Amino acid sequence: MGKFSGVLLASDFDDTLYGSNRTVSPENVAAIQRFIEEGGTFTVATGRAYTTFAPCAKLAPINAPVVLSNGAALYDFAAGVMVEQTFLPERIGGDLLELTGAIPELGLEAYHGEEIFYHNPNEVTYNHLSYTHVSGTECPVADIPLPLTKVLLEQRRDVLERARAYILTRWEEHYEAIFSNQVLLEVTRKGSHKGGMVLRLAQRLGIAREHIYCVGDNENDIPMLTISAIPFAPANCAPAVKEWGARLVGSCDESCIAQIIALLDQRY
Numbered sequence: 631m632g633k634f635s636g637v638l639l640a641s642d643f644d645d646t647l648y649g650s651n652r653t654v655s656p657e658n659v660a661a662i663q664r665f666i667e668e669g670g671t672f673t674v675a676t677g678r679a680y681t682t683f684a685p686c687a688k689l690a691p692i693n694a695p696v697v698l699s700n701g702a703a704l705y706d707f708a709a710g711v712m713v714e715q716t717f718l719p720e721r722i723g724g725d726l727l728e729l730t731g732a733i734p735e736l737g738l739e740a741y742h743g744e745e746i747f748y749h750n751p752n753e754v755t756y757n758h759l760s761y762t763h764v765s766g767t768e769c770p771v772a773d774i775p776l777p778l779t780k781v782l783l784e785q786r787r788d789v790l791e792r793a794r795a796y797i798l799t800r801w802e803e804h805y806e807a808i809f810s811n812q813v814l815l816e817v818t819r820k821g822s823h824k825g826g827m828v829l830r831l832a833q834r835l836g837i838a839r840e841h842i843y844c845v846g847d848n849e850n851d852i853p854m855l856t857i858s859a860i861p862f863a864p865a866n867c868a869p870a871v872k873e874w875g876a877r878l879v880g881s882c883d884e885s886c887i888a889q890i891i892a893l894l895d896q897r898y
Contacts, residue, residue, distance in 0.1 A: 633898045634670030638837045640697065640828050640854060641887055642846035643676040643683065645811075646864055647690060649883045654689045661888035662691045670894075671835060673697065675824045675844070675854055677810040679741045679779060680705055680712075682762040695831060699741060699780045700808070700816040700850055701823040704831060714830065716822045717777035719804050725797075726771045726781065733793050737784040739766065740774045747774045754784035754813045783815040790815040809849040811868070816850055825853030845890055847871060847882065862890050 641647045647654055662672050674690075675697035676683055683698055687707045695706040695713045704714040730736050730749065737752040739759075746766030748755055759766060783793050787809075794815055797807045806818045824846070832842050844854040845862035849870045855861035863876035864886040872878070879889040 632667065632669030634665055634668040634894065636669070636837055637841045637894065637898065638671045638673070638694070638828075638832050638835065638843065639665065639887075639890070639894070640673050640675045640824075640831075640842070640844045642824075642848070642851050643674050643678060643686065645847045645866060645882045646845055646851075647674065647882070647887055648686065651883070655883075655885045655888075657885035658887040659690055661885070661891040665891050665894075666691055666693050671837065673831065675701070675828055675846070675851075677814075677816055677850055678762065679703070679746075681741070681744050681746060682764050685763055694835065697824055697827045697831065699822075700806075700810065700818050701825070701827040701853070702779045702818045704827055713834075714827070715779065716819045717779060718781065718817070718819050720776060721801075721804065722778055722781070723772070723774065723776060725801060725804075726774070729793060729796060730771055732796060733789065735785055735789055736793055738771075739782040739784065741779045741781070742775050742777070745775075749774070752784060758782070758784065758814065779818070781817040783817060784813060787812045808853075809868075809870075811848055823853040824851060825855075825857050828854045829857055843890070843894065845879075845886065860893075862886075 671694045673694040677700040679699045695704045698705050702716045705712050737750045737755045740747045747769050748766045749771050794807045806823050808816050810816050844858035847864050847867040861876045863871045864882045865878050866881040879886045
């Protein structure tokens with residue numbers, strides 16, 4: 631037992647725990663280790679899928695299953711087991727055909743198990759695959775295999791705004807469509823988002839909601855910030871997160887996780 635027993639800290643990965651230098655700072659690593667040694671539970675809640683997060687899973691001490699695919703999956707890297715997973719409805723194939731027909735400039739990545747299939751790749755697609763150090767298979771939308779955990783739409787923000795409006799106007803009851811940055815729009819099954827999966831993880835661990843703390847930098851993090859006892863965000867967060875009212879700490883390059891743990895040290 632330690633002062634952080636029964637406390638869960640869930641952090642977004644890119645541009646929050648993971649800095650612009652593409653690493654986790656030694657200050658963050660040391661603070662997380664101390665948090666865990668004092669009984670705390672630390673995990674990551676990321677838009678990345680298993681394939682794109684697995685190479686980073688050992689960059690920081692993590693002692694709980696990780697929320698992947700923007701809340702569509704919960705994976706235990708210590709045990710090598712998928713704990714929970716949701717899939718897009720089977721209609722996704724036809725809906726993607728309609729969507730890409732209506733907005734042909736869209737690029738997309740579709741996540742099928744540990745495989746990535748992409749259609750109409752653009753600069754955003756190639757940059758994302760390079761950033762995450764993975765490869766995929768290019769194919770027509772009609773040939774993308776099902777089931778899919780999530781689809782990542784890729785283009786300029788104005789094009790993605792049109793795509794989001796198209797999805798929510800026609801199929802809102804089937805899908806979540808939320809930005810993870812200015813050029814990536816995450817599409818998951820309705821109800822599958824970071825907030826919902828962090829709550830289910832806390833329930834599995836027997837952690838009360840008043841002891842859940844979350845930190846994230848972008849719009850797709852707002853569902854988990856909503857359930858956080860104190861919703862934290864790095865100073866480099868998107869304007870939407872600042873406007874929403876998250877409590878700002880230092881940027882992702884200023885070891886913001888270590889700063890949050892220092893604040894929790896005063897709280898407990």
